[in-house]
Amino acid sequence: MEKKGILLVISGFSGAGKGTLVKKLMETYDEYALSVSMTTRAPREGEQEGVHYFFTDRERFEKTIAEDGLIEYAQYCGNYYGTPRAYVESQLARGSNVILEIEMQGALQIKQKIPEALLLFVTPPSAAELERRLVGRGTETPEVIAKRLARAYEESEGMDAYDYIVVNDVLEECVEEVHRLVDAARCEPIRRTEFIKEITEELKGFAKGAE
Amino acid sequence: MEKKGILLVISGFSGAGKGTLVKKLMETYDEYALSVSMTTRAPREGEQEGVHYFFTDRERFEKTIAEDGLIEYAQYCGNYYGTPRAYVESQLARGSNVILEIEMQGALQIKQKIPEALLLFVTPPSAAELERRLVGRGTETPEVIAKRLARAYEESEGMDAYDYIVVNDVLEECVEEVHRLVDAARCEPIRRTEFIKEITEELKGFAKGAE
Numbered sequence: 001m002e003k004k005g006i007l008l009v010i011s012g013f014s015g016a017g018k019g020t021l022v023k024k025l026m027e028t029y030d031e032y033a034l035s036v037s038m039t040t041r042a043p044r045e046g047e048q049e050g051v052h053y054f055f056t057d058r059e060r061f062e063k064t065i066a067e068d069g070l071i072e073y074a075q076y077c078g079n080y081y082g083t084p085r086a087y088v089e090s091q092l093a094r095g096s097n098v099i100l101e102i103e104m105q106g107a108l109q110i111k112q113k114i115p116e117a118l119l120l121f122v123t124p125p126s127a128a129e130l131e132r133r134l135v136g137r138g139t140e141t142p143e144v145i146a147k148r149l150a151r152a153y154e155e156s157e158g159m160d161a162y163d164y165i166v167v168n169d170v171l172e173e174c175v176e177e178v179h180r181l182v183d184a185a186r187c188e189p190i191r192r193t194e195f196i197k198e199i200t201e202e203l204k205g206f207a208k209g210a211e
Numbered sequence: 212m213e214k215k216g217i218l219l220v221i222s223g224f225s226g227a228g229k230g231t232l233v234k235k236l237m238e239t240y241d242e243y244a245l246s247v248s249m250t251t252r253a254p255r256e257g258e259q260e261g262v263h264y265f266f267t268d269r270e271r272f273e274k275t276i277a278e279d280g281l282i283e284y285a286q287y288c289g290n291y292y293g294t295p296r297a298y299v300e301s302q303l304a305r306g307s308n309v310i311l312e313i314e315m316q317g318a319l320q321i322k323q324k325i326p327e328a329l330l331l332f333v334t335p336p337s338a339a340e341l342e343r344r345l346v347g348r349g350t351e352t353p354e355v356i357a358k359r360l361a362r363a364y365e366e367s368e369g370m371d372a373y374d375y376i377v378v379n380d381v382l383e384e385c386v387e388e389v390h391r392l393v394d395a396a397r398c399e400p401i402r403r404t405e406f407i408k409e410i411t412e413e414l415k416g417f418a419k420g421a422e
Binding site for chain 1: 410
């Protein structure tokens with residue numbers, strides 16, 4: 001069977017616990033790697049090249065875009081951010097599942113370019129719980145919380161474009177579920193193309209031999 | 212979350228070990244039920260009504276077709292065979308996963324009518340292994356084996372219409388894999404429609420409240 005890793009695109013409501021989930025998943029299993037973004041923004045104190053970001057300038061970033069070297073990119077506050085194809089592909093080739101934590105529009109962009117990417121949408125068990133978590137952080141004003149809930153409503157309309165909806169209730173269970181889903185996804189025909197091709201060819205040989 | 216069972220449609224090459232797999236799955240887990248077909252053929256020695264088949268006559272069978280009471284049906288040797296909708300739906304409603312072991316064309320018919328049905332295709336690890344198993348049975352002539360392999364080649368072209376490809380190498384592992392796939396399938400948006408609807412409505416309420 002194919003040994004290649006799976007490109008795991010994780011989105012979800014702000015407050016759904018994606019960051020903690022990804023962290024715990026990486027701590028629990030060896031076979032996951034986090035995608036490292038490329039950016040034109042200046043490094044901040046303590047940020048390391050190749051760990052937090054690949055730092056570059058506008059000229060080289062735009063050259064990379066032109067060469068189709070990014071699987072998705074966007075601009076924020078005058079800086080480019082993108083996902084370098086080469087890094088993702090080398091990790092996948094070594095058999096690591098590469099995690100990309102990214103918002104909905106970027107996720108759907110990736111699905112179009114890379115149909116075998118696995119898209120997970122992380123959600124709390126209910127909207128009331130989402131609100132509780134956002135309020136519980138104690139770091140955001142009621143206005144910001146209201147904005148995030150309004151944004152969550154918009155995103156809820158796009159959830160069904162994802163491969164799986166993951167309910168993050170108990171963190172440890174959710175980590176196990178995500179890991180099982182990645183395993184299950186390996187059985188989808190789109191990720192068994194090599195196997196299907198091989199057995200079809202082999203059967204064709206038998207069928208011809210029998211004629 | 213939804214408690215409804217999943218309609219599990221199992222196809223696969225002749226010789227892939229579907230029958231043994233289904234038997235073992237039912238023995239290992241309580242939550243599976245086997246679909247019982249309706250037929251116009253006469254009961255054979257030892258066959259029980261409602262266990263092996265629902266026996267009926269042509270007139271009632273055709274009435275059931277007309278009332279859309281079958282999720283699929285076909286004729287073989289002048290007799291009707293079909294899957295009664297009512298039985299499947301009552302089992303699903305009680306939370307059982309209903310297993311339907313059926314060939315490819317019937318399976319694809321069902322997927323069209325019931326998009327949330329889960330289609331599994333069972334295959335040995337290779338065509339050589341398939342041949343070994345068919346020969347190993349010692350019950351079929353070389354001509355029959357050649358026909359089955361030719362049929363397998365035809366079917367291999369349709370494998371990618373299935374939700375998952377299950378490689379049946381070691382039986383016990385395969386049973387576990389099927390069970391995990393059914394679990395994973397519960398996270399697909401098509402089987403989380405209730406949840407998506409509820410959280411969308413709830414978020415809409417929050418979004419409106421914030422306006």
